Amino acid sequence: MFILKYMHPTEIADNIPVHVSLSSEIIEKLVQLFCDAQLVLSDYQSRLKRHRNCVPAEHINEIDFLKCREIARRTTLKSQLSTTLEAVRSGNAESAKLWNLLDEFSNGNLSPSSITAASGEYADKIDFVDLVTGKGAKYVTSIGDMEHLKNVSGEIYVFHFSRNSQRQQPAFDENSAVLLDLLGDSSTIIGRKLSSRIAILSVRI
Numbered sequence: 001m002f003i004l005k006y007m008h009p010t011e012i013a014d015n016i017p018v019h020v021s022l023s024s025e026i027i028e029k030l031v032q033l034f035c036d037a038q039l040v041l042s043d044y045q046s047r048l049k050r051h052r053n054c055v056p057a058e059h060i061n062e063i064d065f066l067k068c069r070e071i072a073r074r075t076t077l078k079s080q081l082s083t084t085l086e087a088v089r090s091g092n093a094e095s096a097k098l099w100n101l102l103d104e105f106s107n108g109n110l111s112p113s114s115i116t117a118a119s120g121e122y123a124d125k126i127d128f129v130d131l132v133t134g135k136g137a138k139y140v141t142s143i144g145d146m147e148h149l150k151n152v153s154g155e156i157y158v159f160h161f162s163r164n165s166q167r168q169q170p171a172f173d174e175n176s177a178v179l180l181d182l183l184g185d186s187s188t189i190i191g192r193k194l195s196s197r198i199a200i201l202s203v204r205i
Contacts, residue, residue, distance in 0.1 A: 027081050030102060033112040034074045037119075041067055044119035051126050053141060054202060059122060066118060073110045081105075125163055125202075128176070132159075135183040141202065157182060161202050 045067055048060045084101050087093035108114065133139050137159075159179050166172050 027085060027102075030105060030112075031074075031078060031081070034070075034077060034105075034115075037112040037115040038070060038074065040116050041070060041119045044123065047126055048122065051122075051129065054125060054129050054139060055122050063118070066115070069110060070115055073105075077105050122163070124166055128161075128166070129202075132179065132183065135180070137179075137183060139202070 041063070045063050048055050048063055052060065080101055081098075084093060084098050088095050088098050105111065129139050157179075159175070161172070161175075
């Protein structure tokens, strides 16, 4: 975490008072990182709820739980940092206590970087679904959902994919390029007619 590298205790000159070295600026940076991570998490949580049809319910529940833990963690951080900083500055606690606190909150599965990393597990899938449905394709999660294609004349195209197939590069990008070419320009009559015969099939995994 760059904060701890920013001013490690061993790098503090002996003639610099502890209360100056352990400035509010460093603490504010850590708090800001948590706030930034919270915004990313909230945005991802909202996207998941708007795309329940293509995301496992278990994952949505996991993110909801993570959000609750993140809020509690951030509240604890602000309280403990304030109390500890005051104690260090008044001489009632060693500076190491504050550094240990900064290190504790800067690492682990509830650190800002871990929260941010967790806020995107299904982002690629959602982005892809938004892209192709925005061009007129129909997103379905089972063959039974393709009833709307029964009376369509001409060829019907079904693009099946999963999160695992998205990781298989360059095959997925090549197949996606073909799909997007078929979808063409949905603003034209021909484009709309063709896109109405394309289904994107994927299970919620």
